[in-house]
Amino acid sequence: MKQSPREKKLEEMLRSGKLVAGGFMGTDTRHPIEVIEQDVIELENLGVTTHQLVKRMEELTAMAKPRLGSWIDDPSGKLRIKSEDFKGVLVCPWPHPGHYEKRITTVQHRETGKQVVWTDLNIHMIADHGFFEGRGAFFRIEPVEIVELLFEDLT
């Protein structure tokens, strides 16, 4: 796949550990553009738009934030959520101003125990860049897993 100099620079940044330990691409050998395209298509096939997904993630983070890292139940009672924040900021690897609080939200299904974890930076990268991170990255979000958990009615 041919890349523009800008895309090359972005890929270097995503694969480096300059902003987060191990970088954003994990062990994924695909180009970031391919990762983005394939994940967005997968999400669409699951019947969810990035806008819907991001809105749901933001809602759950906002719900858990005031509990300072303690678990709370979502209104349906099917999920439990916690949101922990740490000192420091996470910086978006794309070339634009953007730094996000180091906050980690964990959502767990009460019955199955399945869980998905994201940071505020994940929410931004999905919303603005369609990027779920590469496979093997610490905060990689699998579209199918997050849709199964957050949009149970659709699956």
Place this chain on the structure above:
Amino acid sequence: MIDFLLTVIIVSSISAGLALLLVLCGKYVVNYGPCKITINDDRELDTEGGKSLLAGLVEQKVFIPSACGGRGTCGFCKCKVLDGGGPLLPTETPFLTKEEQEDNMRLSCQVKIREDIKIEIPEELFNVREFQAVCSEIEDLTYDMKRFRFELKEPSEVKFTAGQYMQLFCPKYKGNKEEVYRAYSIASDPKENNYIDLIIRRVPNGICTTWCFDFLKQGDSVKLNGPYGEFRMSDTEAPMVFVAGGSGMAPFVSILSQMRNTDSKRKAKYFYGGNTTKDLCMAEEMKAFEEALEGFEFIPVVANPEEGNGWDGETGLVTEAVQRNYDDLSEHEGYLCGSPGMIDAAVKVFKELGMTEDKVYYDKFA
């Protein structure tokens, strides 16, 4: 068709050649020569132009806090540039408020020394030193928190005020090719000058905490610089409310040690929050402080006590425990250390209970 391709190849080659020439010129030909950094209209440092202001200062052993190693991603290395800093760069603006920009604040890692430059930095930064040390003890405090002791080798003594912090250098390690500094509050007694204790909580996928927890061993050499920070106990006699969670314990161990050293009679209640009893730590040490300090009380708070473990202390959020214990905090001072969310929540509660903002002290590090 061949003409077209040939044109494209020629134009591309010329562009690439010019770009390469620019890069090579920047690296080998452009010579800014010797430059002066004037600090606070008082000190002059000689340096070679072409490097970042941060690098120029570090080279002369003047340390400005910086967590990202000069990549412009942490926003810590702010200083006032009065002359010679060039225009504000887009890489700086996300980290500077409008007021800071108007006040000539810059990120020193982004300012390139091209000519003589005049800057202002807090005088206290001249006391910051770089220390070579050895990790002499590692103690598990909870499942995700450890206390590290660093014996100072060169220089072998440090002077700090309880509440201040150090920056720990995190080297490259397997899986991390980047060198960074991270700030941690000092958790040792200020009268002990030969070592520094740091309490560190593991941050999932954190660059420095992963190194501390998975790679750093007893006997390893480490590098630190400091002390930094304005967070400290005031010199009033106002009763104090301490609120902390997790590794926010650190500065309070130091402050309580200082109170014990000076036989302080000042009243202080310390609310320390955890999600479960497994998040609590240093109960014995806190008990010893209670015995040594007549005005001190330690109140651990557990948000979700495990069923059947017999927890009979305060429950709920640490801020809720503060609300239960006080009706009026207008005469008190508040001291906070912990996650940004906890600090924001505690400041809100303090204000609701009548404490004015000038009496709330904290160090968010970010």
